[in-house]
Amino acid sequence: PTTTAVPLAAGLPTTFQWGVATSAYQIEGAATEDGRTPSIWDTFCRKPGAVHDADNGDVACDHYHRMPQDVALIKSLGVDSYRFSIAWPRVQPGGRGPANPAGLAFYDRLVDELLANGIDPWVTLYHWDLPQELEDAGGWPARDTAYRFADYAAIVFDKLQDRVATFTTLNEPWCSAWLGYHVGVHAPGRQNFDDSLHAVHHLLLGHGLATQRMRALETRPHTYGITLNMGTADPLTDSPEDREAARRADGMGLRIYLDPLRHGRYPADMVADLAARGSAFPVRDGDLAIISEPFDVLGVNFYFGQDFAGTDESGNTHDGSGAPVVRAVLPDTPRTAMDWPITPARFTQLLVRLHRDYPGMPLVVTENGAAFDDNPDASGYVADDERTAYLSSHIAAVAEARAQGADVRGYFAWSLMDNFEWAEGYAKRFGIVHVDYRTQTRTPKQSALWYRDSIAHTRSAR
Numbered sequence: 001p002t003t004t005a006v007p008l009a010a011g012l013p014t015t016f017q018w019g020v021a022t023s024a025y026q027i028e029g030a031a032t033e034d035g036r037t038p039s040i041w042d043t044f045c046r047k048p049g050a051v052h053d054a055d056n057g058d059v060a061c062d063h064y065h066r067m068p069q070d071v072a073l074i075k076s077l078g079v080d081s082y083r084f085s086i087a088w089p090r091v092q093p094g095g096r097g098p099a100n101p102a103g104l105a106f107y108d109r110l111v112d113e114l115l116a117n118g119i120d121p122w123v124t125l126y127h128w129d130l131p132q133e134l135e136d137a138g139g140w141p142a143r144d145t146a147y148r149f150a151d152y153a154a155i156v157f158d159k160l161q162d163r164v165a166t167f168t169t170l171n172e173p174w175c176s177a178w179l180g181y182h183v184g185v186h187a188p189g190r191q192n193f194d195d196s197l198h199a200v201h202h203l204l205l206g207h208g209l210a211t212q213r214m215r216a217l218e219t220r221p222h223t224y225g226i227t228l229n230m231g232t233a234d235p236l237t238d239s240p241e242d243r244e245a246a247r248r249a250d251g252m253g254l255r256i257y258l259d260p261l262r263h264g265r266y267p268a269d270m271v272a273d274l275a276a277r278g279s280a281f282p283v284r285d286g287d288l289a290i291i292s293e294p295f296d297v298l299g300v301n302f303y304f305g306q307d308f309a310g311t312d313e314s315g316n317t318h319d320g321s322g323a324p325v326v327r328a329v330l331p332d333t334p335r336t337a338m339d340w341p342i343t344p345a346r347f348t349q350l351l352v353r354l355h356r357d358y359p360g361m362p363l364v365v366t367e368n369g370a371a372f373d374d375n376p377d378a379s380g381y382v383a384d385d386e387r388t389a390y391l392s393s394h395i396a397a398v399a400e401a402r403a404q405g406a407d408v409r410g411y412f413a414w415s416l417m418d419n420f421e422w423a424e425g426y427a428k429r430f431g432i433v434h435v436d437y438r439t440q441t442r443t444p445k446q447s448a449l450w451y452r453d454s455i456a457h458t459r460s461a462r
């Protein structure tokens with residue numbers, strides 16, 4: 001099937017970068033091959049009740065064995081770039097010591113295959129698969145993990161820097177720290193507030209150390225970056241309580257990452273909030289200079305924005321433990337299969353705000369997309385109008401942000417194909433390409449054909 005090419009929003013320049021994104025544990029499978037050791041996600045998936053249907057990434061999309069065909073699939077979409085992550089436990093089993101040549105060779109072949117097909121490789125060094133041995137030694141709450149990450153980054157960079165132009169360090173440290181060490185719904189499933197604060201600081205420190213190490217090793221110029229998940233946090237009403245809740249949500253979700261990265265300090269209001277509850281970031285002399293090492297591009301992962309209320313349903317401003325209420329109130333809008341609201345206007349709002357509050361920082365949308373309840377026909381084709389509409393409206397929101405001055409240079413759809421959706425297992429599908437997990441057949445959905453045709457149309461129109 002083909003689609004009628006719908007022009008993407010006007011005003012995107014010829015140099016605008018179009019891509020698709022994945023991550024290692026979500027697609028690769030081959031969990032025990034060629035010397036790979038377990039990551040925290042291999043362990044977490046075996047914890048009863050942790051992952052929907054007790055799914056795991058042992059096989060996933062079997063990308064490790066189907067890589068050349070998957071690169072051909074990417075090429076068929078006509079995108080410029082492919083964002084993928086490298087599995088730390090493949091290239092440096094156990095998280096320490098020498099490189100594992102067999103693990104590294106996979107990414108060597110992937111990069112060569114991409115380049116042979118004219119696709120720009122965009123590397124993410126860490127998309128949540130910490131070697132289990134490092135978790136056993138304390139994980140991200142332990143300072144040493146930041147130094148181990150820099151060593152690992154140097155191994156990857158040394159091997160790929162001759163062919164890869166863009167290296168980003170972390171994907172969504174908020175998820176690693178908050179969901180992994182405080183809420184406990186992601187690996188390693190710990191539930192300790194102070195551990196999560198320590199994880200934040202050591203993730204940021206690892207980012208800075210790794211960026212410095214790569215710069216010191218480079219034999220030609222590269223683009224360095226980091227990807228954060230970000231939404232918007234507006235007060236539900238103008239009440240002081242709601243404004244306070246929005247301030248706290250924005251502080252914990254966005255400013256405690258971007259302020260140290262770009263301004264070399266944690267936000268004073270958040271430091272004060274934390275002190276009031278007896279907590280603090282474990283900052284040592286010199287750390288903030290490392291964390292604020294300049295980088296070239298901020299990766300923005302956007303799914304939705306929210307309003308916040310400072311009172312619970314009964315009007316209380318503090319919960320049972322005495323903590324102030326910060327309640328996400330999802331606006332009354334259509335939802336995706338994740339129950340996430342669809343809020344494209346807030347995407348424009350976020351991008352313009354980043355441009356205003358953190359100027360001089362080029363932006364690339366490294367993830368945006370949606371899960372819907374796909375219904376494949378007998379041939380495996382999915383007529384996913386809702387996903388097509390989601391992508392179309394959010395790309396239009398990017399064009400609008402650019403029109404308002406935001407320096408957004410590219411857009412990666414999440415995801416190339418259906419894959420292991422973390423705690424949701426295989427039940428939630430974000431792909432623009434359908435995957436039949438029984439046969440590993442890939443079938444482009446309507447949204448993929450729309451994306452392909454629209455990119456081509458936009459190029460021919462300019």
Ligand code: GBH
Nearest residue numbers: 023171172175229231301303367414421430
């Ligand atoms: C990304 O995480 C991941 O990078 C990717 O691997 C994953 O498959 C994809 O998105 C789809 O989930 O309501 O307080 O939780 C995104 C996770 C979702 C975290 C939105 C922040 C909003 C704040 N993000 N969420 S909250």
